[in-house]
Amino acid sequence: MQTLILNGESAGDIKLIAEIAKKMGLKAKILSEEEKEDIGMLNAIKEGRTKKYIDTESFILNLRK
Numbered sequence: 183m184q185t186l187i188l189n190g191e192s193a194g195d196i197k198l199i200a201e202i203a204k205k206m207g208l209k210a211k212i213l214s215e216e217e218k219e220d221i222g223m224l225n226a227i228k229e230g231r232t233k234k235y236i237d238t239e240s241f242i243l244n245l246r247k
Contacts, residue, residue: 190196196212203210213221 188196188199200210200212
């Protein structure tokens with residue numbers, strides 16, 4: 183399975199591309215702002231995960247600086 187993500191300023195253009203994709207037999211979905219934020223958060227979590235133990239108290243103290 184292959185995935186393509188398009189981002190544009192014109193809602194009309196995005197809807198048109200989604201309609202064309204559906205007519206071609208492809209699945210198309212326009213993401214909400216919340217869905218886009220969720221994907222961004224997931225990527226940030228995956229990138230930051232090191233599988234090393236981090237002392238929670240020390241981490242919070244460093245955030246407050």
